[in-house]
Amino acid sequence: MNAKRIVVVGAGPAGMMAAIRASELRQDVTLIEKNPILGKKLLLSGKGRCNLTNACDLDSFLKRFSKNGQFLRDAFKKFFHLDLMRFFEQRGLKLKTERQLRVFPQTNRANSIVEVLKKELYKNKVKIIYRAVMKDIFLQENKIKGLLVADGRIIPADRLILATGGVSYSFTGSTGEGHELARKLGHRIIPLRPGLVPLETRQQYPNLLEGLTLKNIRLKFTLLQISNANRSSSKFVTGFSDGKKEIISPIGELLFTHFGISGPLVLSLSGEIAVWLKENNHVYVEIDLKPALSKEQLRARLLREFKLNSKKTIKNTLKSFLPKRLVDVFLEVAKILPDKKVSQITQKEREGLISLFKAMRLDIIKARPIDEAMITRGGVSLKDINPRTMESRIIKGLYFAGEMIDVDADTGGFNLQAAFSTGYLAGENAALN
Ligand SMILES: Cc1cc2nc3c(=O)[nH]c(=O)nc-3n(C[C@H](O)[C@H](O)[C@H](O)COP(=O)(O)OP(=O)(O)OC[C@H]3O[C@@H](n4cnc5c(N)ncnc54)[C@H](O)[C@@H]3O)c2cc1C
Structure with a gap:
């Protein structure tokens, strides 16, 4: 039997994992990426250290997603955190679990993750086309036939996996063209909004x-x-x-x-x-x-401190309560002169300080704009995707993976796991179905 021509668009974690899984299943896989490098956003993840997943159990994991997390149950059943960790460790990259069960490479470098993925793509003979921007998708009788690249090239395909990401940090390449093409093909797009944003x-x-x-x-x-x-x-x-x-x-x-x-x-x-x-x-x-501390406990501590240091300025006294850099601002908000002696602080001022400790208001x-968000909320509607395969319910042979679908989670490694898991599921089903 001839290998299927599977084209994956987007070399982020979702697209790379999809290409790896489809190529493991001996298909003819092409990965298209607009950047001259792989995983540009992945390299920034976890402040350059890449918090690739979280080691908590499935139910706790799903709770860290906004309301749509349940959609990922099938993807996680197929390929979850232990599978992902094994994937990297079997290829020689040691991982470590830090506080709140966040998993990182021991190297503390996101680049180590990208390198493993790259090596695997090369080993599996995935054809990678860099600097190629997908512009259009061709169908025949509602089935995938191929796609058009901005330079005019036409790439034939039996299956197409879209993994073009969200629209945040657009300089990394995720600019929303995938959503536009999905919309053009009849998929509903849930409005894109910032998630994890200052x-x-x-x-x-x-x-x-x-x-x-x-x-x-x-x-x-x-x-x-x-x-x-x-x-x-x-x-x-x-x-x-x-x-x-x-x-x-x-x-x-x-x-x-x-x-x-x-x-x-x-x-x-x-x-x-x-x-x-x-x-x-x-x-x-x-x-x-x-x-x-309750207000009463704080009051008792302040009174004790004030008694011991009655000759000190309030500024110096508060240094044992607050980070140094915060003290001046704190006193300005409290409207107390920093050089005022503790012995001169009135009861009203002291009560004001206590209230401020408990509720400093902003x-x-x-x-901030969606471009500065760590994650994009919204995306291809889950109603238009089969959660067991990641295939579109509208176009045969079209699959979705990663941040471009309407699923998003908290910080802690949840979003990358979702990208890897949906990529894996899409790659496998594009290869087998
Ligand atoms: C600063 C920052 C730090 C983060 N840290 C973490 C973290 O530590 N842990 C965590 O779980 N999550 C983290 N995230 C979120 C996580 O990085 C994303 O959710 C994840 O990268 C999404 O993967 P993806 O493959 O779906 O999309 P992306 O990684 O965005 O990849 C999409 C790829 O598609 C390409 N592309 C787009 N359109 C086209 C086109 N038309 N033609 C060709 N190619 C195209 C893009 O160039 C891009 O390379 C972080 C995000 C940011 C911004």
Whole structure:
């Protein structure tokens, strides 16, 4: 029997894994990539260290996806984290599991992951066409026939796997052409939105703290829905809300940036917050800098500290409570002069400090643009894809894999596993069916 001509578009983790699996099954596989290199986004992942998966059990894993995670059950049954880890370890790359069960290569270099994938593609004789941009897809009687590349080349195909990614970090190549072509062929596209995205704040002080990470803090996001009738001239009035919603984070880390806030806690909740940030809504976050202490415990600690250091300035005293870089800003927000002696701090000021420790507030004005999001939410509708095969329910012989489908997850290695697993499933089914 002749080998099937399988063309995979996009050499990210999903496309590379799809090409590897289809070629293992002895098909004639071509991988098309617009960049001159493989895995451009993969090389950036995990701050260049590549958090390739997470070692938690399947149910916990699926809970880290937004509502569509269940769609991935079949893909994960076929090829899950242990399979992925074995894939790399059997090819000589040692892995390690860090806190929160995040898995990384022991080399701490994403490039090691890309190198293993590249070697495997070469070993399996996958034809890789670099610098080739897919422009169109040809059908005959609703079946895949081939595709057109921007330079005019026509590549015949019996099966086509689209793995062109989302639309974030577009300089890595993911610019949404795959979605456009899928739409043209009749697939529904769920609107593309930012996920895992930093947030902009009205207050400017995060700029002064850029790069500072606060560890062991808790965030409380509040949404106030304000109807037009109750809308005052001030955008940030909080007294006339019609509805209120809150999200309280677990304890974790926050990062200040030049425009606002980021870091794992913010990114994890940002998808929901981006939905909240509609016109007429007012969203703010309160940072609990001492989540392990109640107000009473904090008061007792402050009083003890104030008694012991009555001659010290408040600025110096607070250095044992807060990161050094935060102290000046904290006192400015509290409206207390940093050189004021502790003995001169009034009871009202002390109570103000306690409240600020428990709820340092920032108004959120918007999410950063989708291009700065780590992940794209939305994509090819799951209603148009068979979860057991990743084949389109509309066009025979067309498969989807990776971030371009309407599935997204939290940070922690979940998104890359989804890309590898859906790629594997698509590659296998394109080869066998
Ligand atoms: C900064 C950053 C860090 C991240 N870190 C992690 C992490 O540590 N762990 C984790 O789980 N997830 C992480 N992610 C998310 C993860 O990288 C993505 O979810 C994953 O890369 C998606 O894989 P993909 O193969 O679907 O798409 P992509 O990796 O985006 O690959 C798609 C490929 O398709 C190519 N392409 C697109 N259109 C065309 C076309 N028309 N013709 C030819 N080629 C085309 C692109 O050039 C690209 O190479 C991170 C994301 C970012 C931005």
